[in-house]
Amino acid sequence: MTRATGDKRQQILAAATEIFAARGFYQAKIADIAAAAGVGKGTVYEYFRSKKDLFQQLLLHLFNAHLDHLLKVVQEPDLAGFLERLFRESLSYFQAHQEIARILLSDHPPIDAATQRLLFAAKQEKLQRMAAYLKAAAERGEMRPVSPWMAANLIAGFIAALGHQLFFDSDMDFDPAAIASEAAAMILQGIGG
Amino acid sequence: MTRATGDKRQQILAAATEIFAARGFYQAKIADIAAAAGVGKGTVYEYFRSKKDLFQQLLLHLFNAHLDHLLKVVQEPDLAGFLERLFRESLSYFQAHQEIARILLSDHPPIDAATQRLLFAAKQEKLQRMAAYLKAAAERGEMRPVSPWMAANLIAGFIAALGHQLFFDSDMDFDPAAIASEAAAMILQGIGG
Amino acid sequence: MTRATGDKRQQILAAATEIFAARGFYQAKIADIAAAAGVGKGTVYEYFRSKKDLFQQLLLHLFNAHLDHLLKVVQEPDLAGFLERLFRESLSYFQAHQEIARILLSDHPPIDAATQRLLFAAKQEKLQRMAAYLKAAAERGEMRPVSPWMAANLIAGFIAALGHQLFFDSDMDFDPAAIASEAAAMILQGIGG
Amino acid sequence: MTRATGDKRQQILAAATEIFAARGFYQAKIADIAAAAGVGKGTVYEYFRSKKDLFQQLLLHLFNAHLDHLLKVVQEPDLAGFLERLFRESLSYFQAHQEIARILLSDHPPIDAATQRLLFAAKQEKLQRMAAYLKAAAERGEMRPVSPWMAANLIAGFIAALGHQLFFDSDMDFDPAAIASEAAAMILQGIGG
């Protein structure tokens, strides 16, 4: 009975994550989300201005939570450890929160130019942080003098590709630690014989 | 008046490519596509069972055309040449056909489980072909004994990531050849110092 | 089968007149109007941009038709004949088209500032025409030197008041000719003893 | 803190007058009225059964207040004085309470058959009182032997028409005394030359 403030808002966000992940923006019905959250349709509108607003807030919420999660990894002092942890944490996170993965790894329909920009900016920030880390690593002599921006895209692209394989091919079972280890090695040493 | 058979069908597919790319599946209206194709709304239904059917056929059409385009690259005898051509051709192709890039690089909202599977299968085939090429390269001693499947994802992920950067950040100008060259080198040699 | 063009549009306008008159703007449901017109809901939107648009077009349509009807009366050469015909025609018209009376004699909720202005302007035109006729009558010596604008309001107000009595008190039966005759006399001679 | 009983009820009625006048019944939101009254939404329902009930009570309240105001006029011993005071007081009252004018002079959408009847009855009472006064005046020889009911409608219609002109054409400035004087003369002497 003594629920914390924002309880309903959290219920709605959780339900929205589930429904949007399962059906996508256009197929997700406010009625479904409300039902899944255990609240009335009108209540959704007490907390969010519109369906679009709900989706946008959810997107940024998830993205920022994910980013915060990854920020710890940046602490790793050496590049090899950084890469391995980055892959391992990313894959574990996605494995543990498959609906979130489905939302974050998907491209979303152009809901809105502003939202689009917001999300693009969020993704860019992730790349920037990675590029910054890589630049520092290059200065420490841990990375060959390749473009940090290209390298960041290499890494991010690999994570996304693995994520797609692992989560959109739903019945695949895997060990994040093992894959992460191999992935990090491939990034560092290349595949050339 | 003496248009070749299949003319209208092609007009519709071309218009659909443009409209779906610009607006996404749910925002694209059959009326818009028909207008862009210069035919009546009813005519669209002479050639395609439904909007979903049109989208699915378009998707596979584009994907197969893209795949065919890439198949020539597989002819390349050595891994380095293969990679460089793969990147160069992919980026050039996307640069020349930005609307197609927008469709192929996007994850589409779950139109339909069947369509989803179809598209997933198509993407898997691309990965399989790459993996097969890499396996052969490994046997030729051109690739270290890494998992061909992982390597294929590394490459495909990098292409997608670069494509996103280049085509969703619309005002970016770039030289496919230069980027392809650097990308191939990064894949082969890794980034480790 | 060979209905004239604009047939559906006319059916809808007729149904809208009936429904708006019976229930007012906000209680009139598009579904009711469509049903009364014998068309599908969607069809209403083929001919009118929105419920507001339908109402506005109907309002102006009815008002102009009514105005046209009254314009003939202005032909009357002498003031007494003018007044008597004006009252008789107005009351007969309203008696014959009670739904129209209900719409024209009512003040409508502020649908829209633009519509409001439009309708106000239409009503003003009616007053202007009356005032112009009265001014001419004054110059012919048929009217005492009172303000034509005041006189126009006196007449229009009387018509509206009688209309209200007669049509909003639905079960009243009356003879337009008799009332018109008495009304014209009261306007001309006043009520003073 | 030590507000008189009925204080809140009065606040709500005052706020409702303002909001209903500005927006009309359907556009007026209970939330707006509550906010304007400085009370909670729920409080409105402590004093009024429903929005309809609030509107109906307000309508009758305003109408009766207006009627009471006019009743003093009936005291006037002679018809000319009666008419001039009636016009002057009506126009002054409306000028001083424009929101009330907007409500009383408007026809309201058929909220409800019962409300409709109630309001119609109220308006009829006003006409009846006028007719009664006129009948007495006729017996005093101050009015020609015209139908008191017709005369009452002539007067009431004129007041309403003037009110519409003056209050719905918002930027008009005028002198009630001057207009009242001319109006009374027109009613008494007619406009005939």
Place this chain on the structure above:
DNA sequence: CATGAATGAGCATTCATTCAT
């Protein structure tokens, strides 16, 4: 008494699809 968070019935509007021509 007072409150406002919660609710869900109700409705305008959209648009894929059909079918008479």
Place this chain on the structure above:
DNA sequence: AATGAATGAATGCTCATTCAT
């Protein structure tokens, strides 16, 4: 074959009303 007028199922959102505190 080609068309587009006609259709109605489907859904986001509003707001009067309730009731637990």
